[in-house]
Amino acid sequence: MTRLTKEDIIEKAKALGFADIGFTTAEPFISQKEILESRRKEYAWLLKFGADPFQGTDPKNVLPDARSIIVVIDSFFGEAFPSKLEAHFGRTYLNDDRKLRRGYIKRLLALRDFLREAGLEAKIPPYMPHRLAAARAGLGTFGKNCLFYARNGVDGASWNSPVPIVVNREFAPDTPSVEFGCPEWCRNACIAACPTRALQGQGKIDPRRCISFLTYYGQDLPPREIREAMGLWVYGCDRCQNVCPRNAPRLAARKAVNEKVAEMEEDFELPRLLHMDEKYYETRIQPHMFYMPSSEIWRWKMNTARAMGNSLDPLYAPDLIRAFRENDDERVRGMAAWALGRIGGPEAKMALESFLGESAGGTEEEILHALGRSGAAKTPVRKSESSPA
Ligand code: SF4
Ligand code: SF4
Structure with missing residues (x-):
């Protein structure tokens, strides 16, 4: 077997469609460890x-015998996505496409297998600081939004995924x-x-305040004072990248539409998401966005x-009224009431008034707040009255 060279690996990565590839040592990421140590509270989740x-x-x-880290960059915004999505x-x-084992994950496993077939031990670590590994391999620089801007691929933008592979050869x-x-x-x-x-500046982020985190890991209704700021995001947030x-x-680049993503558009319409059952979630949504198990469909x-609610579109009022009536989870009911209050209008107001008789605690308080009568709750407000996720 001929000994695999760096050039062979670069050639293979490019042939597999990766935007870039770099190499760094297997030295520990001491600065990252220090950051994690000093910010244990923020990362406890x-x-x-x-x-x-x-x-x-x-x-x-x-990999106990780790000698080098190979980092590949995959760019995912080469094509346009529907603006509604x-x-x-x-x-x-x-x-x-990670869950479906399509797209870049398939190419990544092909690269790992290529390395293994050449006699190297190669492992893709789940929790390595991937952006720092990419910067150490010279593949780009950081933005103050804590994202990584790759030197190659999608015009040097932040829409990229760096992936490290640890190998036992220098x-x-x-x-x-x-x-x-x-x-x-x-x-x-x-x-x-x-x-x-x-x-927070200086490349620091409080993940617990980030909309992306809150949309897939938040454990309760988000504090009322940030709900409006969370805007239209349902899963993730691209605001700090868009600006x-x-x-x-x-x-601004002219891009062909990503047909595969465009085909998902109907499945991801807001009313469908609001009324979906677990089967719909597992077959239509979770194959693409999978951070939450179906037991957490409430989120x-x-x-x-x-x-x-933040769309201010009165056409959504009937859906929100239906969601309030059909859902047992108080987090969904509470947010539906909040959203009706945000949309306003006679239909929303009448529904909120009718909900009052059948609600208590936190949900009742949400309804009263939505009606502009905050502080008038008759029963004590509990943090969460929902069944555990
Ligand atoms: S908006 Fe972009 S260029 Fe400006 S500080 Fe943030 S990451 Fe840097
Ligand atoms: S703009 Fe959105 S994704 Fe960026 S840090 Fe703020 S909340 Fe998180």
Whole structure:
């Protein structure tokens, strides 16, 4: 067997359609470990969900004989997505075929197998700091929105996925580019535009305030004061990327429509999401957006109700009234009431009045707030009255 060279691997990665590839050492990610240590509170949720970000800070935890990390970049915004979908879903999730084992995951496994067939041990770690690994491999720079801007692929925009592969052979490392690449004149547009103030400057983010996090991991109704700011997002959020001048060329570029994503448009219409049952979720939605098990379908409905409310479209009022009546989960009912209050109008008001007699606690308080009578609740407000997810 001939010994695999760096050039062979680069050639294979390019042939598989990756936008770029770089190499770095298997040194531990000490700075990342220090950041995680100092911000344990902000990242405690990750441990709670069974993920261990500390584990990935040392490649030797992934592969005891780790010698190098190969990082590939996949770009996912080469084609256009329907604007209706872009209004509610992060682009990264619209084209996520990981669960279906299509698209880039298939190509990634092909690259890993290529390395293994050449006699290398090769592992794709689940929790390695992938953006930092990519910067250490010289593949691009950071933005102050904490995202990674690849030097190659989709005009250097942030719509890319860096993926590290740890191997047990040493390859010459590329020159690192661990730095911010933001032009000074930008004046932190992403930080100013973040509606929930999750971005804190100096490349720091409080994930617990980020809309993306809240849409798939939030455990209760989001605080009322940020519901309006959460806008129309149902799953993910692209706001800090959409305002970024480094992304402007890609946003403006002429792109063919991604037909596969376009075909999903009907399935992801808001009324369908609001009224879906578990079977619909498992067959139409979860194959593409899978961070929540079907037992947590309430969160999809709650997010959808909030997006409908923030659309201010009275055509959604009948759907919200129906959702309030048909759902047992108080988080869905509470958000449907909030959304009706946001839309307003006689139909919404009449429905809210009729709900009052059949509600108590937090839901009653949501209804009273929606009717502009906040503070008048007759029964004590509980944090959550819903069955556990
Ligand atoms: S994804 Fe949205 S909420 Fe999260 S940091 Fe960016 S703009 Fe803020
Ligand atoms: S908006 Fe400005 S500061 Fe934020 S990532 Fe883009 S260039 Fe950097």
